[in-house]
Amino acid sequence: xxxxxxxxxxxxxxxxxxxxxxxxxxxxxxxxxxxxxxxxxxxxxxxxxxxxxxxxxxxxxxxxxxxxxxxxxxxxxxxxxxxxxxxxxxxxxxxxxxxxxxxxxxxxxxxxxxxxxxxxxxxxxxxxxxxxxxxxxxxxxxxxxxxxxxxxxxxxxxxxxxxxxxxxxxxxxxxxxxxxxxxxxxxxxxxxxxxxxxxxxxxxxxxxxxxxxxxxxxxxxxxxxxxxxxxxxxxxxxxxxxxxxxxxxxxxxxxxxxxxxxxxxxxxxxxxxxxxxxxxxxxxxxxxxxxxxxxxxxxxxxxxxxxxxxxxxxxxxxxxxxxxxxxxxxxxxxxxxxxxxxxxxxxxxxxxxxxxxxxxxxxxxxxxxxxxxxxxxxxxxxxxxxxxxxxxxxxxxxxxxxxxxxxxxxxxxxxxxxxxxxxxxxxxxxxxxxxxxxxxxxxxxxxxxxxxxxxxxxxxxxxxxxxxxxxxxxxxxxxxxxxxxxxxxxxxxxxxxxxxxxxxxxxxxxxxxxxxxxxxxxxxxxxxxxxxxxxxxxxxxxxxxxxxxxxxxxxxxxxxxxxxxxxxxxxxx
Numbered sequence: 001x002x003x004x005x006x007x008x009x010x011x012x013x014x015x016x017x018x019x020x021x022x023x024x025x026x027x028x029x030x031x032x033x034x035x036x037x038x039x040x041x042x043x044x045x046x047x048x049x050x051x052x053x054x055x056x057x058x059x060x061x062x063x064x065x066x067x068x069x070x071x072x073x074x075x076x077x078x079x080x081x082x083x084x085x086x087x088x089x090x091x092x093x094x095x096x097x098x099x100x101x102x103x104x105x106x107x108x109x110x111x112x113x114x115x116x117x118x119x120x121x122x123x124x125x126x127x128x129x130x131x132x133x134x135x136x137x138x139x140x141x142x143x144x145x146x147x148x149x150x151x152x153x154x155x156x157x158x159x160x161x162x163x164x165x166x167x168x169x170x171x172x173x174x175x176x177x178x179x180x181x182x183x184x185x186x187x188x189x190x191x192x193x194x195x196x197x198x199x200x201x202x203x204x205x206x207x208x209x210x211x212x213x214x215x216x217x218x219x220x221x222x223x224x225x226x227x228x229x230x231x232x233x234x235x236x237x238x239x240x241x242x243x244x245x246x247x248x249x250x251x252x253x254x255x256x257x258x259x260x261x262x263x264x265x266x267x268x269x270x271x272x273x274x275x276x277x278x279x280x281x282x283x284x285x286x287x288x289x290x291x292x293x294x295x296x297x298x299x300x301x302x303x304x305x306x307x308x309x310x311x312x313x314x315x316x317x318x319x320x321x322x323x324x325x326x327x328x329x330x331x332x333x334x335x336x337x338x339x340x341x342x343x344x345x346x347x348x349x350x351x352x353x354x355x356x357x358x359x360x361x362x363x364x365x366x367x368x369x370x371x372x373x374x375x376x377x378x379x380x381x382x383x384x385x386x387x388x389x390x391x392x393x394x395x396x397x398x399x400x401x402x403x404x405x406x407x408x409x410x411x412x413x414x415x416x417x418x419x420x421x422x423x424x425x426x427x428x429x430x431x432x433x434x435x436x437x438x439x440x441x442x443x444x445x446x447x448x449x450x451x452x453x454x455x456x457x458x459x460x461x462x463x464x465x466x467x468x469x470x471x472x473x474x475x476x477x478x479x480x481x482x483x484x485x486x487x488x489x490x491x492x493x494x495x496x497x498x499x500x501x502x503x504x505x506x507x508x509x510x511x512x513x514x515x516x517x518x519x520x521x522x523x524x525x526x527x528x529x530x531x532x533x534x535x536x537x538x539x540x541x542x543x544x545x546x547x548x549x550x551x552x553x554x555x556x557x558x559x560x561x562x563x564x565x566x567x568x569x570x571x572x573x
Contacts, residue, residue, distance in 0.1 A: 019033065019038065019041065019042060020038070020041070020042035020043075021082070022042060022043075022053070022055075022058070022081055022082055022083065023041050023042055023058055023062070023082075023083050023085065024082060024083070024084050024085065025085050025087070026084060026085065026086050026087075027086070027087050029087070031066075031069065031071075031087065033065065037061070037065055040053070040058075040061045041053060041058050041061055041062060041065075042058075054081075055078040055081060055082070055083040056078070058083050059076045059078070059083055062074070062076070062083070062085055063076075066085075066087050067123065067124055068123055068124065068125065069090070069121075069123070070090040070091055070092075070121040070122060070123050071087040071088060071089075071090055071091075072091045072122060072123075072152075072154040073088050073091070073154050073155075074086060074087045074088060075088065090121060091121070091122040091154045091157055092119055092120065092121055092122060092157060093117055093118060093119065093120050093121075093122050093126075093157060093158075093159060094118070094119075094156070094157035094158060095118075095156075095157065095158040095159075096110065096113050096114055096117065096118070096130070096158065096159045096160075096161065097158060097159070097160045097161065098110045098113070098134070098161045098163075099160065099161065099162045099163060100138075100163050100166060101166070102166070105137075105138060105141065105143075105166070108137060108141070109134055109137045109138065109161065112133070112134075112137050113130060113133060113134055113137075113161070115428065116133065116428050117129075117130055117159075122152060122154065122157070122159070127150050127152055127159065130150060130159060130161070131148055131150045131161070134148055134150075134161050135147075135148050136201065138163070138166065139199070139200075139201040140200050140201050140202050141198065141200070142168045142169060142170075142198035142199050142200070143166050143167065143168060143169070143199070144169055144199045144201070144224055144226065144233055145165045145167055145169070145226035145230040145233055146163055146164075146165055146166050146167075147163070147164050147165050148161055148162065148163050148164075149161075149162045149164075150162075165226075165230035167230050167231065167233075168198065168199075169198075169199050169233040170195060170196050170197060170198060170199060171193055171194070171195055171196075171197055171198075171199055171235060172195055172233070172234060172235060173195055174195075174222075174235045174236060174237050175234070175235070175236040175237070176236070176237045177236075177237060177238045177239050179217070179239055179241060179269075180241075181269075181272065182269065182272055182273075182274055183272040183273055183300050185273075185300055185301075185303045186272060186273045186274040186297070186303065187211070187216065187274060187303075188303035188304070189297070189303050189304045189335055190207055190210040190211050190214070190216070191207055191337070192206050192207065192210075192337040192342060192381055193207075193337070197339070199233070202381065202382070202385060203381065204222050204235075205385065206381055206384060206385050207220075207222075208220050208221065208222075209384075209385070209387065214268060214276065215246060215266060215268040216268050216269055216274050216276075217239045217240060217241060217242060218240045218241065218242025218243075219239070219240030219242070220237060220238065220239045220240065221237070221238055222235055222236070222237050223235070223236045223237070223238065244267055244268055244269035244270070245265070245266065245267050245268070246265070246266050246268070247263070247264070247265045247266075248262075248263070248264045248266075249262070249263050250262040250263075250542070252542070252543070252568065252569035252570070253568050253569065254467070254566065254567065254568020254569050254570050254571070255565065255566050255567055255568055256286075256466060256467055256474075256475050256566060256568070256570070256571075257284035257285055257286045257287070257475070257570070258284055258285035258286070259284065259285070260282070260283070260284040260569065260570075261282070261283050261284075262280065262281070262282045262283075263280065263281050264278060264279070264280035264281075265278065265279050265280070266278040266279075270296075271296075272300075273296075273297035273298065273299075273300065273303070274297065275294070275295060275296040275297050275298075275306070276293070276294070276295040277293070277294050277295075278291075278292070278293045279291070279292050279293075280293075285317070286316065286317060286318060286475060287314065287315070287316050287317075288314070288315045289312060289313065289314045289315070290312070290313040290314075291310065291311070291312050291313075292310065292311040292312075293308075293309070293310050293311075294307075294308075294309045294310075295307075295308050295309075295333070296308075296309070304334060304335045304336060305332070305333070305334050305335075306332075306333045307330065307331075307332060307333070308329075308331050308332070308333035308346060308348075309328075309329065309330045309331070310327075310328070310329045310331075311326075311327070311328050311329075312325075312326070312327045312329075313325075313326050314326075314327070316458070316476075318463075318475065318476045318477070318483065319474055319475070319476075319477050319483075320358060320359050320476075320477060320482055320483030321356065321357065321358040321359070321458055321483030321485075322356065322357050322358075322364075323354060323355070323356045323457065323458045323459065324354055324355050324356075325352060325353065325354030325355075325457070325459060326352070326353050326354065327350060327351070327352045328350065328351045328352075329348065329349075329350045329373065330348055330349065331346045331347060331348030331349075331350075331373070331374075332346065332347055332348055333345065333346045334346075337381075340380055340381055340382075341378050341379065341380055341381065342378070342379045342380075342381060342384055343376070343377070343378050343379075344375075344376075344377040345374075345375070345376055345377075346373075346374060346375045347373075347374040348372075348373065348374070349370060349371070349372060349373075350370065350371040350372070350373045350401075351369075351370055351371075352368070352369055352370075352371060352459070353366075353367070353368040353369075354366070354367060354457055354459065355367075356457045356458055358454075358458075358482055358483030358484055359482035359483050360454065360481070360482040360483060360484050361454050365455075365457075367408075367409070367410070367457060368408055369403055369407055369408040369409035370403070370407035370408050370409075371401055371402060371403045371407060371409070372401075372402045372403075372407075373399070373400065373401050373402070374399065374400055375397065375398065375399035375400075376397070376398050376399075377395070377396070377397045378395065378396045378397075379393075379394075379395040379396075380393035380394050380395065381393070383395050383423070388539075388543075388544065389537075389539060389544060389572075390423050391423060391425065391433065391435050391499065392423055392424060392425055392435075393422075393423060394420070394421060394422040394423070395419075395420075395421050396418075396419070396420050396421075397418065397419045398416075398417070398418045399416075399417050399418075400414065400415065400416050400417075401413075401414070401415040401460065402414050402415075403460075410455065411447050411448060411451050411455075412447070412448065413445060413446065413447050413456075413460060414445070414446040415443075415444075415445045415446075415460050416443060416444055416445075416446070417441075417443040418441070418442050418443065419439065419440070419441045420438075420439070420440045421437070421438070421439040421440075421573075422437070422438045422439075423435055423436070423437045423438075423573075424436055426496075429498050430500070431500045432498050432499040432500030432501060432507070433498070433499050433500070434496065434497075434498055435496070435497050435498075435499065436494075436495070436496050437493070437494070437495040437496075437497070437573050438492075438493070438494060439491075439492070439493040439573065440491070440492055440493075441489065441490070441491040441492075441515075442489070442490050442491075443462055443488065443489045444487060444488040444489075444518075444521050444522055445460050445461060445462070445487045445488070445521060446521040446522075447487070447521065449520075453481075453484040453485065453486075453487070453519060454484065456485075458483075458485055461484075461485030461486060461487060462485060462486045462487070462488070462489035462517065463476040463477070463478060463485050463486070464476070464477075464478030464479070464489065464491065464515045464517065464529065465477045465478045467546075467566055467570060467571030467572075468571060468572055469491065469513070469515070470491070470513040470514065470515050470529055470530070470531055471511065471513050471531055471533055471548060471550050471564070471566065471571075472513065472530075472531020472532075472533060472550035472551060472552035472553075472561070472564045473529065473531065473552050473561070473564065474564075478515060478517065478529050479517040479525075479527075479529070486517035486518055486519060487518060487519060487520055487521050487523075488517065488518035488519075488520065488521060488522060488523055488524055489515060489516070489517050489518075489524075490515065490516045490517075490524050491513075491514070491515040491516075492513070492514050492515070493511065493512075493513045493514075493573065494511060494512045494513075495509055495510070495511040495573050496509065496510050496511075497509035497510075497537075501536070505538055505539045505540065506536065506537070506538055506539075507536070507537045507539075508534075508535070508536055508537075509534070509535050509536075509537065509548075510532075510533070510534045510535075511532070511533055511534075511535070511548075511550075511573075512530065512531070512532045512533075513530065513531050513533075513550075514528055514529065514530035514531070515528075515529050515530075516528055516529070517529075525556075526555075526556045527554060527555060527556040528554065528555045528556065529552075529553075529554050530553055530554070530555075531550040531551060531552045531553065531564065532550065532551055533548050533549055533550030533551065533564075534548065534549060535547055535548025535549070535566075536548070542569075543569050543570070544569070544570070544571070544572070545568065545569055546566070546567075546568075546570075546571050547565075547566060547567035547568075548565075548566050549563055549564070549565050549566075550563070550564045550566075551563055551564075552564050
C-alpha cells in the first residue's frame with residue numbers, strides 16, 4: 001500500500017509538473033514536452049479524435065518522444081486507464097565499431113566518427129547523422145556506390161556501422177549536357193579533377209559551387225548511376241542555363257567604414273569560351289572604387305589560360321593619408337588543379353598613375369609608372385569548398401611588384417608580399433565545432449637606402465589595423481606615424497571559434513591579433529601592436545555580420561589604447 005501511495009504521489013506530482021493524471025512519469029529528471037506532444041499523450045477535448053487517448057496509444061507516442069531525447073530503454077506499466085512511465089537513464093555513445101574489410105578505410109572512418117560522436121547522446125536522429133557522415137567519408141575516397149547499415153546497442157552503448165558494395169571507381173568520362181553557343185571545352189576550368197582520379201563526392205560539390213560562384217550557369221547538378229550489383233558506375237551532368245547577364249545592388253553599414261554601397265554588372269558567358277566581363281562600383285566613407293574586369297579565355301585547346309585584364313580607379317580617404325590612383329593590369333592567368341589543391345598564377349605589366357599625401361607631408365604628390373607584377377595562389381580544395389567562411393584547409397598567396405626608373409618610377413623598387421592561412425577543426429562542442437585559425441603575413445618593400453618613406457605612395461607600403469587585420473585598431477592606422485606607413489611588416493592572427501552557437505548561423509570567437517612594422521626593407525622594429533578580443537558572428541543571407549570588442553595595446557614601450565568596438569557587415573579572419 002505504501003508503495004502504491006508513493007507511486008501515485010510522485011506520479012501525480014510529475015503529472016502536474018507537465019503532463020496529466022492519466023500519464024504518470026516516474027523520474028528524477030525534468031523532461032519537457034511540447035504542447036503538441038502533451039495533446040498526443042493526454043488528449044485534447046477540442047478534437048474528437050484526440051479526446052481520449054488509450055494507454056496503449058499513449059505508450060507508442062511516449063516511446064518515440066523519449067527515444068528522441070536519448071531515453072532508449074523506457075519501461076511502461078499501464079494500470080487501468082493510467083500509464084506509468086519509467087524513462088530510466090539516457091544513453092550516451094561509448095563505442096563505434098566499423099565493419100570494413102579495408103583496414104585503412106576502417107581506421108579513417110573510426111577516427112572521424114569517434115571524433116564527432118563519441119560521448120554524444122544516442123538518439124534516432126543522431127544515428128541518422130552518424131550513418132550519413134560515415135557514408136560521406138568513403139564517398140570522398142573513391143566509393144560512390146557504397147551503402148551502410150547502422151545498428152545501435154543501447155545495453156552496451158555501442159553503434160555498429162556495416163558497409164557493403166565498397167567498390168572503388170574513378171570519376172570516368174562525364175556525359176555533359178550541351179550548352180548552346182558554348183564550346184564543348186569552355187567549362188573545363190571549373191573541374192577540380194581528372195577522369196582517372198578517384199571519385200570524391202566533395203569535388204563534385206566543389207564543381208557546382210565554382211560554376212555557381214562564377215554565375216556561368218544558374219544551376220548545375222550531377223547524376224550518379226550505380227548498377228544493381230554495384231560493379232559499374234557512371235556520371236552525367238545537367239545544367240540550368242539561365243541568362244548570361246546580371247546586375248546586383250547591395251548596401252550595408254559598419255562602424256569601420258560607415259555606410260557602404262555596391263552595384264555590379266556582369267556578363268558571365270561572353271563568346272564561345274564563356275569569358276567573363278564585369279563592372280562594379282563600391283563606395284564607403286573610407287574607400288571609393290570603380291573596377292572593370294575582362295577575363296577572356298581565347299584558346300579552345302587551353303581552357304585554363306586566359307588574358308585577365310583589370311582597370312581600377314580608387315580613392316582612399318583614410319584617417320592619416322589620402323590616396324587616389326588609376327591602375328591598368330593586362331595580365332596572363334593560368335589555373336591548375338592538383339590532387340588536393342587549386343593553383344592560380346598571374347603575370348604581366350601594370351600601368352599606374354596616382355597622387356597621395358599624408359598628415360606628415362601635407363602637400364600632394366603625383367606620379368605615373370609602369371610595373372611588372374605577378375602572383376601565385378594555392379588553395380586546398382577543402383578550404384575552397386566552403387562558400388564564404390572557411391572552416392578547414394589552408395591557403396597560401398605570394399605576390400611581387402617590380403618598378404624602376406626605366407618604367408617611370410623615381411626609384412628601383414621590389415615589393416614582396418606573402419600570406420599563409422590555416423584552419424582546422426580541433427574538437428566538437430555540442431552541435432558545433434571548435435575551429436582554430438592561424439594567419440601569417442610577411443612582407444617587405446626593397447628600395448635604395450637613400451629613399452625616404454615620404455617619397456613613396458601608400459600603394460607600395462604596408463599598414464595595419466581594421467577588421468581584416470589587427471582588429472583592435474582603426475583601419476590602416478598602424479604604425480602610428482602620421483600615415484607614412486612601413487616598408488616591412490610581420491603580422492599574426494590567432495582565432496578560436498565555435499560554430500552553431502544557439503543556432504546554425506551564429507558562432508562565437510576569441511582572438512589575438514598582432515603586428516610588427518619596420519621603416520626599412522627586411523627590418524622589423526621590436527614594438528608589437530596587438531589586441532586580444534572576443535566576438536559574435538551571424539552568417540546572414542546578405543553576408544557576414546559580426547561584432548567584437550578588442551583591447552588595443554602595444555609593447556616597447558607598453559601602452560594601452562583602451563577598448564575597440566566593431567559591429568556591422570564585413571570583416572574576416
